[in-house]
Amino acid sequence: MGYVVTREASIRCPHGGVVRFLPGGRARLEIQGSDVVSSEDQSSIEGCTGSSGDPCSRIEWIVPGHPVLTIDDRPVLTSDTPGTCVTFVGLPTGPPVFATFQTIVEA
Numbered sequence: 001m002g003y004v005v006t007r008e009a010s011i012r013c014p015h016g017g018v019v020r021f022l023p024g025g026r027a028r029l030e031i032q033g034s035d036v037v038s039s040e041d042q043s044s045i046e047g048c049t050g051s052s053g054d055p056c057s058r059i060e061w062i063v064p065g066h067p068v069l070t071i072d073d074r075p076v077l078t079s080d081t082p083g084t085c086v087t088f089v090g091l092p093t094g095p096p097v098f099a100t101f102q103t104i105v106e107a
């Protein structure tokens with residue numbers, strides 16, 4: 001069980017970079033006015049100070065074979081979804097850190 005992740009969540013790479021989810025245009029579910037994020041939503045990472053010249057750029061999520069909750073067949077991210085931050089050239093740097101997130105809806 002984990003908490004459903006929305007765009008309001010604060011997620012960081014292991015070096016303090018801020019993860020942002022790019023707007024998606026498909027089926028939506030909101031919690032407290034913020035869109036729920038799926039593992040297929042595109043993400044970007046800003047402000048990573050990990051390695052000069054090749055900072056973290058995105059997160060690759062490891063989705064279970066039978067996700068608990070899906071929207072439009074896309075697995076919803078939860079605060080315990082495992083993932084790896086990846087640099088621009090594709091080097092894994094470590095798991096993302098879920099700093100803050102809504103704690104009302106679990107999945």
Ligand SMILES: [Zn+2]
Pocket residue numbers: 013014015016017048049050055056085093
């Ligand atoms: Zn980083």
